[in-house]
Amino acid sequence: MWASAVLLVLLGSFGANALDNGLARTPPMGWLAWERFRCNVNCTADPKNCVSEKLFMEMADRLVEDGYKDAGYEYVNIDDCWMAKQRDANNKLYADPERFPSGIKGLADYMHKKGLKLGIYLDYGTKTCGGYPGSLDYLELDAKTIADWGVDMLKMDGCYADVKTMKTGYPQMTKYLNATGRPILFSCSWPDYERGAGIPINYTLVAENCNIWRNYVDIQDSWQSVLSIIDYYAKEQDTLVPVAGPGNFNDPDMLIIGDFSLSVEQAKAQMAMWAILAAPLLMSNDLRTITPEYRDILLNKDVIAISQDNAGIMGKRVLQHHANGIEAWTRPLSNGVFSIVFFSRSVKEPEFVTVVMKALAVSSDTSYEVTDVYAQKSMGVFKPTDSITVYVNPNGVVMLKATPQKVWKVENNMIVLN
Structure with missing residues (x-):
């Protein structure tokens, strides 16, 4: 689409x-x-x-x-x-x-x-x-x-x-x-x-x-x-x-x-x-x-x-949590990469949010290396069925970048990069 x-x-x-x-x-x-x-x-x-x-x-x-x-x-x-x-x-x-x-x-x-x-x-x-x-x-x-x-x-x-x-x-x-x-x-x-x-x-x-x-x-x-x-x-x-x-x-x-x-x-x-x-x-x-x-x-x-991603695709809201005032937005980038923002409307206190990766509209079955963009640190590798937890400050964001992992597989008796 x-x-x-x-x-x-x-x-x-x-x-x-x-x-x-x-x-x-x-x-x-x-x-x-x-x-x-x-x-x-x-x-x-x-x-x-x-x-x-x-x-x-x-x-x-x-x-x-x-x-x-x-x-x-x-x-x-x-x-x-x-x-x-x-x-x-x-x-x-x-x-x-x-x-x-x-x-x-x-x-x-x-x-x-x-x-x-x-x-x-x-x-x-x-x-x-x-x-x-x-x-x-x-x-x-x-x-x-x-x-x-x-x-x-x-x-x-x-x-x-x-x-x-x-x-x-x-x-x-x-x-x-x-x-x-x-x-x-x-x-x-x-x-x-x-x-x-x-x-x-x-x-x-x-x-x-x-x-x-x-x-x-x-x-x-x-x-x-x-x-x-x-x-x-x-x-x-x-x-x-x-x-x-x-x-x-x-x-x-x-x-x-x-x-x-x-x-x-x-x-x-x-x-x-x-x-x-x-x-x-x-x-x-x-x-x-x-x-x-x-x-x-x-x-x-x-x-x-x-x-400035050259695919130029606009992101959209994919999750809305009314109870704690936090929502998630996802933007598809080039080469199968995604950016995700957890956005807080809370004025009270930081909130933990746990979400299954596939609920964030990532589209591949592969695993993703997830990094916290503002903190500049890796959060680990996640499959679409894995849950990810973030800690979002009031009126703040956690911005993530999810990069698909290169996977080696056997094909025609040879190991190739998928």
Whole structure:
């Protein structure tokens, strides 16, 4: 089922006007301004935290110098409120000249010299959510403009728009992005607006036209917000899993690790769950002041390797234990490997959980070497009929990697590797 679902998405991507940029073969990684810095444009009162080229250059510096770029984080994404309040005499968008004196082209050049990529924000409606010029009636012009600037990723929001027209409007933008000849990763907010308006979502059409897409409400800086997103993905997993695959990923929104609200255990939980969901890893935090324990979570190479598995299959919830608030999620990886997350909603105390391996949706009859990803230790070898016990902290996770064992057998009087 998993393989056929991915194949369906890949075959669908070759439609006449489908997105054709070769990007997001694994979930994109980077940094995005919105959750932490919002629409702070007061550079006089708050020069350190306002939406300005200085902010994005400083975050780019931190990505490179603090190891994030080497770990895979490559996009630096501008969100809303970067524009001047009006288009120019030729109806082109341009950046606020006081906050972005180098212009977006200059900022893109800065990123590219560092081996990074620049993302930008537009809105499908008449205005952006922050009240800046929208792209309605200017889709083709805006696509050409951002391509000329050297932009590498586009997030297109949907405020001040007729949601009923998005099934035609977003694919129009896809066509215009294709026509620029520049590979621009396309992040769509379209499904979230249709969900909010009660309009049925055609995920085949979404996956043909977008590299990543938002399905649910904006994340906020709270554990409750993280939980609500995980709940939505669990509820809708039978719809969302089949459309995810290389080039096309569901986006549960930004990582808030290192901001104000998450404990270390909750931060580890968000990182693990986003990896299981094959979600984009787009941090929204202040990399200039983040403390080491949160930086270490974001740079955990073993969790990132699971996130970036090239099969691109989205994981799903396979067990739910209401009594102790713990559930299990499983994601099939390449070469018969599985990743498993035991995820706790308990606020009281750590819990022991014992589960038979085959209940975790591992699909082979072979034995598995199981390692604890965060603890970086082997838990032993387990057959599908064996039970495994984990100890899960409140609001925390235990993340496992189950690797099928190579087995020697006798075949035609010879010992061979199965």
